[in-house]
Amino acid sequence: MGFECKSPAEPITLAVVGCGQRGKNYSAYPLDEPHKCKVVAIAEPRPKTRQLFADAHGVDDTLVFKTWQDLHKASAETIETVGKRLADAVIVAVQDKMHLEVVLAFAEQGYHILCEKPMATSLEDCLKIEAAVKNADIIFGMGHVLRYSPYNKALTEVVHSRELGELVNVVHVEPVGYYHFAHSYVRGDWSKEAESSFSLMTKSCHDIDILCHWLSPAIPTRVSSFGSLNHFSKAKKPSTAGDALRCLDCSINEECPYSAKRIYLEPVSRGNTRWPASTIVDGIPDIENITDALRSGPYGQCVYESDNDVCDNQVVNIEFSSGATVSFTMVAQTSLICDRQTRLHFTHGEIVGDMSQFTVTNFRTGQATTYHPKNEGGGHGGGDLGLIRTFVEAVRTGKQELLGTHVSEVLNSHLTVFAAEHSRKEGKVVNCADFTQAARGGLGM
Known part of the structure; x- marks a missing residue:
């Protein structure tokens, strides 16, 4: 494998690429068991999410990156200058279509990898990841959490x-x-x-x-x-919804099971800021931020008017x-x-x-x-x-x-x-x- 075994006294160091819901879920373990593992580097484009995550894990400012490419570049420089990677392993929790490029880049540098599901979004990309993992001879975990x-x-x-x-x-x-x-x-x-x-x-x-x-x-x-x-x-849209395109403008948002007001805004008003509300804003999901997201973003759209x-x-x-x-x-x-x-x-x-x-x-x-x-x-x-x-x-x-x-x-x-x-x-x-x-x-x- 790319690394020698470590003693139980040494925590495994992790770099987290993508600090959204899945990245947070996997990174709860280092907070609960810091003697087992520690998050030492992160990459996340959203500024508030990035800062909250870095603060929670005490990540040094020099190892907080906006993009995975920036993290990868810093890793390459460290490997070249001191012959050492930034961490033992990388958690890949970015959007599905990015899995291929991120896994291939860090596998080539010899990192062990835990990749969120799915492995990739095309057959060709899955085959490429298999070849890269085998070639790098690394530990590979897949987000098949069941x-x-x-x-x-x-x-x-x-x-x-x-x-x-x-x-x-x-x-x-x-x-x-x-x-x-x-x-x-x-x-x-x-x-x-x-x-x-x-x-x-x-x-x-x-x-x-x-x-x-x-x-x-x-x-x-x-x-x-x-x-x-x-x-x-659109064919299944209730006639009583009329021409409304967004839930907050709809006359039936109190009775529609898919009302964004019911799914996001009302739980937050009762103090529930967990999933799914936590995923639709950058930073803390308060009433103001959630309302803004529902007025302008995809999560406030009528489910019968979306482009799914x-x-x-x-x-x-x-x-x-x-x-x-x-x-x-x-x-x-x-x-x-x-x-x-x-x-x-x-x-x-x-x-x-x-x-x-x-x-x-x-x-x-x-x-x-x-x-x-x-x-x-x-x-x-x-x-x-x-x-x-x-x-x-x-x-x-x-x-x-x-x-x-x-x-x-x-x-x-x-x-x-x-x-x-x-x-x-x-x-x-x-x-x-x-x-x-x-x-x-x-x-x-």
């Missing part, structure tokens, strides 16, 4: 123990949440495929990843998918080499927010879970046992914390295997997501082996 929550770790242990026999079918639902979808995929940064990627990739690539993880060592053989942008379009184009409902069916089948649903119109509903069917039992608890029924013994794994907080039921904690330990010991995955496995689950979207758009069942061969052949790999 793997690392106490809930899913406990569930996965039961699955892989084979105490219920062979896994033959999974039904898995991702209830995105009606106002979460409106926030992120209608008004937000993931609303247009050309500027980010398709919603199955940006929202649910870690669902496909954990499904593949549960079925491993079997691999996907065929995939089909159906879905569309069903609701969030990604699916708000999609079904993916996967056949595995073992003969097992999977049905995955991503849907916007739910009251639950990301609390996955899962049924796993085995030859001698079943597991039914909801991200909070799961019940294991053993057909041979007739016994049903319900498990209540601890939610450690910090996002995704403790998955965010679990990932950064595991990544830091992998960097400290130089052991990629601690993460339970590697860059090629990450790529393979992404390939399944791309294959599913190809099926949806082309209206045909996709042979996964042929799809992978064509993808790698396109780059001469």
Whole structure:
């Protein structure tokens, strides 16, 4: 690996590229466990967000940068002059389309990398990242946080123990949440495929990843998918909304479930400045800043007048080499927010879970046992914390295997997501082996 192992007494040093919601979530661990890791450098274009983040972590002013390019340049100068990098590892939490250039730049300098999902927004870029990570021989963590929550770790242990026999079918639902979808995929940064990627990739690539993880060592053989942008379009706009283009000017903003006033302004007025309000302004989300954002920015637009184009409902069916089948649903119109509903069917039992608890029924013994794994907080039921904690330990010991995955496995689950979207758009069942061969052949790999 690019670094020697460090003793437990030495904290792993981190550079954070992108200090938004995901960057903050991963960086909560250094604040809670400063003897394990420390943020020593950051890059963030928004001035207030940048300063608040730097102050929270006590980052030296000389290591606070406006752009990732500035951080990269300073790193290059340090490597050249003193033969040392600015940090042990880089957390890449920038917008999805930037992942390729940032990962490639810091991998080339030998940094270990934790990259937020998705790996990249195109097949070609994912393949380039795989090649760069392998060439640099670095620890690589992927923001597939579902793997690392106490809930899913406990569930996965039961699955892989084979105490219920062979896994033959999974039904898995991702209830995105009606106002979460409106926030992120209608008004937000993931609303247009050309500027980010398709919603199955940006929202649910870690669902496909954990499904593949549960079925491993079997691999996907065929995939089909159906879905569309069903609701969030001008054709579905209530007639009572009239010609209003923005929520604060709309006569039905008190009753519309997607009213920006209800989603952002009213919670802030009650003192709730957390997500989603915290993501739409630079700095502290107070009533004045939120009101200004709703009057002039995308988060105040009518969801039926926005220029979004990604699916708000999609079904993916996967056949595995073992003969097992999977049905995955991503849907916007739910009251639950990301609390996955899962049924796993085995030859001698079943597991039914909801991200909070799961019940294991053993057909041979007739016994049903319900498990209540601890939610450690910090996002995704403790998955965010679990990932950064595991990544830091992998960097400290130089052991990629601690993460339970590697860059090629990450790529393979992404390939399944791309294959599913190809099926949806082309209206045909996709042979996964042929799809992978064509993808790698396109780059001469």
